[in-house]
Amino acid sequence: MKKSNLNFKSETDILTIIKMSLAGNQVKLQTSIDYEKIGFKGGLEIHAQLSSERKLFCHCKPELIPPEAKPDYRFERRFRPVLGEMGTFDAGMLVEFEKSYRVRYDTYGENICTYEMDETPPFHPDFETIRKGYIIGNFLNCRSAVDEIIFNRKQYLDGSIPTGFQRTAIIARDGHITLKNGKKIRINNVLIEEDAARRVEFHDRASRTVRFNLDRLGVPLTEIITNHEDCNNPFDLMNIGFLLGLSLRILEVGKRGIGTVRQDVNISIEGGSRVELKGVQDLKNLLKYSEHEVTRQLALIEIKNILISKGVIEDDFQPNFIDISSSIIGNKSKYAFAVRLPKCDGIFKKQVQPNKSFAEEIFDRCELISGISLNNMTTSDNDSSWLDNDRVFEIMNILKGDAFVAICGNKKSVLHALNRLLERMKLALKGVPEETRRVNTTTFNSEFLRVIHGRDRMYSDTDTPPISIDQKTREMKFNEILKIWDIFSQYPVHIDELKFIVSKGFYSPFSQLIKKYPEKTRSILGLFQKCQSIIKKLSFNRDTLNQNGIELILEDILNKKISKDDLKILLSKLNSGFPYLNIKSEFTDKITKISKDQIKRMKNLLFDSEETVDIPLGHIFGIIKTNFPMLKTEQVISVLKKEKII
Numbered sequence: 001m002k003k004s005n006l007n008f009k010s011e012t013d014i015l016t017i018i019k020m021s022l023a024g025n026q027v028k029l030q031t032s033i034d035y036e037k038i039g040f041k042g043g044l045e046i047h048a049q050l051s052s053e054r055k056l057f058c059h060c061k062p063e064l065i066p067p068e069a070k071p072d073y074r075f076e077r078r079f080r081p082v083l084g085e086m087g088t089f090d091a092g093m094l095v096e097f098e099k100s101y102r103v104r105y106d107t108y109g110e111n112i113c114t115y116e117m118d119e120t121p122p123f124h125p126d127f128e129t130i131r132k133g134y135i136i137g138n139f140l141n142c143r144s145a146v147d148e149i150i151f152n153r154k155q156y157l158d159g160s161i162p163t164g165f166q167r168t169a170i171i172a173r174d175g176h177i178t179l180k181n182g183k184k185i186r187i188n189n190v191l192i193e194e195d196a197a198r199r200v201e202f203h204d205r206a207s208r209t210v211r212f213n214l215d216r217l218g219v220p221l222t223e224i225i226t227n228h229e230d231c232n233n234p235f236d237l238m239n240i241g242f243l244l245g246l247s248l249r250i251l252e253v254g255k256r257g258i259g260t261v262r263q264d265v266n267i268s269i270e271g272g273s274r275v276e277l278k279g280v281q282d283l284k285n286l287l288k289y290s291e292h293e294v295t296r297q298l299a300l301i302e303i304k305n306i307l308i309s310k311g312v313i314e315d316d317f318q319p320n321f322i323d324i325s326s327s328i329i330g331n332k333s334k335y336a337f338a339v340r341l342p343k344c345d346g347i348f349k350k351q352v353q354p355n356k357s358f359a360e361e362i363f364d365r366c367e368l369i370s371g372i373s374l375n376n377m378t379t380s381d382n383d384s385s386w387l388d389n390d391r392v393f394e395i396m397n398i399l400k401g402d403a404f405v406a407i408c409g410n411k412k413s414v415l416h417a418l419n420r421l422l423e424r425m426k427l428a429l430k431g432v433p434e435e436t437r438r439v440n441t442t443t444f445n446s447e448f449l450r451v452i453h454g455r456d457r458m459y460s461d462t463d464t465p466p467i468s469i470d471q472k473t474r475e476m477k478f479n480e481i482l483k484i485w486d487i488f489s490q491y492p493v494h495i496d497e498l499k500f501i502v503s504k505g506f507y508s509p510f511s512q513l514i515k516k517y518p519e520k521t522r523s524i525l526g527l528f529q530k531c532q533s534i535i536k537k538l539s540f541n542r543d544t545l546n547q548n549g550i551e552l553i554l555e556d557i558l559n560k561k562i563s564k565d566d567l568k569i570l571l572s573k574l575n576s577g578f579p580y581l582n583i584k585s586e587f588t589d590k591i592t593k594i595s596k597d598q599i600k601r602m603k604n605l606l607f608d609s610e611e612t613v614d615i616p617l618g619h620i621f622g623i624i625k626t627n628f629p630m631l632k633t634e635q636v637i638s639v640l641k642k643e644k645i646i
C-alpha cells in the first residue's frame with residue numbers, strides 16, 4: 001500500500017487531515033492519504049454482459065444496432081414510482097419522479113420486439129445465462145447457490161427501461177477472493193439480470209427530454225457485488241476489479257469489447273457516508289476518483305463541523321422564500337426568489353472538490369431536479385452578473401453572518417429548486433449525504449445523480465414463475481486449474497503479467513505449469529512471453545492453437561528435454577495441426593541419435609586443437625557448433641558431458 005507522506009503521529013486524527021486539506025476556502029487534493037487512518041472503505045459492483053444466443057427474456061439477438069442505422073419507429077413514455085413491498089415509496093424513486101423527464105425510445109425491428117417495449121410479458125428466461133451465473137458463483141467460491149431462481153423487479157425511473165424496472169435474480173451468495181497481500185475480500189452476491197437501454201442523447205435539462213436506443217435492453221448481464229467492509233484502500237479496490245475482470249475472461253462467459261464491463265464504485269470514510277460512483281470506465285483511474293471523493297467527504301465533514309460550531313440547526317432552514325425579482329440586473333429573468341440562511345456566511349465559497357465550491361455541490365442537485373441551470377443560481381458569497389447583491393441584502397434584511405441563496409427562472413421551478421436546496425442544507429448538518437454520483441472522466445470530480453436507492457426499490461416479479469434448479473446445474477463448474485487470485489497471492493506474479501497471460505489466452509497452460517513447477521514461475525512467464533512474440537510474428541490463430549500442446553512443449557523445455565531455440569519450429573508444427581507427441585519424437589530423437597562417428601569427429605576436433613586446454617567453455621561450443629551446425633546446444637552439452645570433456 002502507498003505510504004502516507006503526511007507523517008501522521010498517533011495523536012493526529014481525521015480532523016488534522018481535514019484542517020490540512022481546507023486551509024482557507026481552497027481544497028487541497030488528498031494525494032498522499034493514509035487510507036486506513038481515515039477509515040476508507042470501498043466496494044465494487046461489476047456489471048458484465050454475458051455472451052448468449054438470445055436476450056434474457058425474449059428471443060431477440062443480443063446485439064447492438066450500428067450507429068448510422070435509422071430507427072424503424074419511436075415512442076414516448078413518462079414514469080411514476082410504485083409502492084415497494086412494504087407499502088412505501090423508495091426515496092430515490094421519488095426524486096427520480098420529481099425530475100419528470102419525457103423519455104423517447106428508438107426502436108429497430110431487427111433486435112427489438114414487443115417485450116423491450118413493455119407490450120408483452122417476458123418469455124421464459126435464457127437458461128444458458130442462468131447456467132453461466134452458476135459457473136461464476138462457483139468460481140467465486142460462493143457457499144450458497146440458490147436452488148430456486150426468483151426474479152425481482154428493481155425500479156428504474158431514469159427511463160432506461162420502459163417497464164420502469166429491471167428484472168434481476170440472485171444466483172449465489174457468500175463467496176470470496178484473496179488478494180496478493182492475503183486479504184480475503186467477500187463477494188456478497190452474484191446476480192443475473194437484463195441490461196438497460198442505452199442513452200443516445202444526453203438529457204437536455206431545460207427541455208427535460210432524454211432519448212434511449214432499446215437495442216441493449218435485455219442483453220444478459222451478471223452483477224458481482226463485493227463486500228464494502230473488506231477493502232480499506234483504493235489500491236486493493238483496483239486489484240479486486242482486475243481479478244474479477246480476469247476471472248470473467250478466463251471463464252469465457254462474458255462478451256468482449258468496449259462497454260461490455262461497467263463498474264459502480266462505493267466509497268466511504270469514517271464520519272462520511274457510502275457514496276456510489278457511476279461511470280467509472282477505467283479501473284486504472286480508481287485512485288484518482290478515490291482521492292477526489294475522499295477530499296469531498298473530508299470537506300463536507302468540515303463544513304458540517306463549522307455549521308454545528310456556529311449553532312446552526314435544521315429549523316434555521318425555513319421555506320420563507322422572498323420575491324427579489326426587483327434585484328435582477330438586465331433581462332435575465334422575470335422572477336427571482338431568495339431564502340435567508342442564518343449563520344451560513346462564507347460557507348458556500350468553500351471548495352469541496354478541486355475547482356468546485358460547496359455552492360456548486362448543492363446546486364448540482366437543485367439543477368438536476370428542477371431543471372434550472374447553475375448559471376441561474378447564486379449565493380451571497382458570490383458576485384453574480386445577474387443579481388444586485390446589495391439590494392437583496394436590503395430587501396431581505398440579511399444580518400451579519402447570515403447568507404442567502406437566490407435562484408431565477410420560472411416561478412414554479414424556482415420555488416421547487418429552493419425547497420430542494422433547503423433539504424440539501426439540512427443534510428449538510430449531517431455531513432455527507434448518501435448519494436449516487438456520476439464521475440467526470442476529465443476532472444475526476446463527481447456530480448449528484450440520485451439519492452441512493454433503498455430496499456423499497458425492489459419487489460417480486462409476478463410475470464416470471466420461480467425456476468427450480470437441479471443439483472447438476474447448481475454445482476456447475478468451470479474446468480478450473482488454479483484460481484486467478486491464488487496465482488496472484490501465491491506466486492511472484494505481477495497483476496500486469498496475469499493480465500497478459502489471460503488476455504493472450506494462455507491461462508490454462510500457465511496455471512497448470514506454475515502449479516507443477518512453482519519454483520520456476522519466472523521462467524514460465526518468460527517462456528509465455530516468447531510464445532506470444534512468435535505467435536504474433538507468425539500470425540497464428542490463437543483460438544485454434546492447441547493449449548495442451550503449448551503446455552507440453554513448455555514443460556519439456558523447462559525439463560531441458562528440448563531446446564528453447566526450437567520453440568518457433570514446435571509452435572509452427574503445432575499450429576499446422578500436428579499433435580505434440582508426434583512432433584516431440586522428432587525433436588527428442590535428435591538428442592539421442594548422435595552417431596558414434598559424429599562423437600569421434602567431435603573428440604578429434606577438440607583434442608587436435610591446441611586451444612582446448614585453457615579456452616573458455618563458450619569457445620568449445622563455438623568450435624562444435626561451427627562443425628556440427630545441425631546439433632543444438634543441449635545435444636553438445638550432453639555429448640561433452642558423456643565423454644567427460646567438460
Ligand SMILES: [Zn+2]
Pocket residue numbers: 055058059060111112113114115116218
Ligand atoms: Zn425482444
